[in-house]
Amino acid sequence: MTMGPDFELETALRARGCRAIAGVDEVGRGPLAGPVLAAAVVLDPDNIPAGLNDSKKLTAKRRLNLADAIHRNATVSIAEASVAEIDEINILRAAHLAMCRALEGLLVTPDHALIDGNMIPRDIALPATPVVKGDARSLSIAAASIVAKVARDQIMVDLAQHYPGYGWDTNAGYPSAAHRAALKQHGVTPHHRRSFKPVHNILWQDKTISS
Numbered sequence: 001m002t003m004g005p006d007f008e009l010e011t012a013l014r015a016r017g018c019r020a021i022a023g024v025d026e027v028g029r030g031p032l033a034g035p036v037l038a039a040a041v042v043l044d045p046d047n048i049p050a051g052l053n054d055s056k057k058l059t060a061k062r063r064l065n066l067a068d069a070i071h072r073n074a075t076v077s078i079a080e081a082s083v084a085e086i087d088e089i090n091i092l093r094a095a096h097l098a099m100c101r102a103l104e105g106l107l108v109t110p111d112h113a114l115i116d117g118n119m120i121p122r123d124i125a126l127p128a129t130p131v132v133k134g135d136a137r138s139l140s141i142a143a144a145s146i147v148a149k150v151a152r153d154q155i156m157v158d159l160a161q162h163y164p165g166y167g168w169d170t171n172a173g174y175p176s177a178a179h180r181a182a183l184k185q186h187g188v189t190p191h192h193r194r195s196f197k198p199v200h201n202i203l204w205q206d207k208t209i210s211s
Helices: 008-015 058-074 082-091 093-103 139-162 176-188 197-210
Strands: 023-026 036-043 074-081 110-115 128-131
Touching: 008 023, 008 110, 008 139, 008 176, 023 093, 023 139, 036 093, 036 139, 058 074, 058 197, 074 139, 082 093, 082 128, 176 197
Parallel strands: 023 110, 110 128
Antiparallel strands: 023 036, 036 074
């Protein structure tokens, strides 16, 4: 039986005197369109919503219900890095920028941050620990993964209303076959990441054809 995330990392930090421990995760590094989002969540140890797990292992309905519970029972901050920032500084640094912004947006200053992945963003100004596959290990990171995923999905649903044909309401900007086909048919929108190869290649082809 596969075990889900637990509160052991947070409990160990609390034993060392930390009280506000933020779990941090990002979503949206892989899509061809839309911003990258990060969330920072400080859970109340006495009121942790039941069923927290890696957002990828939950149904959309379950994510929505859990996101609502997290917002009601925890301290939450969500931040993004724009498509322009992604193209300017690269997707990894943009994801880290969103993480820093999410931490800075919390109404409480964390004593420690648990960061999903194997790197600590260089601009984080508080003690932090990288946690590989953190959304499957830490309840705080799992909570962050859920609220970030729900928030980004909603952004892409909203953008799909203005740019129909790309399927962003279902593919969230990821490079599905339908999204790639729509790129070739309809072209590149202002919300596409020009530094990503499939988008860059289409722009290069258009430039070559027109010149």
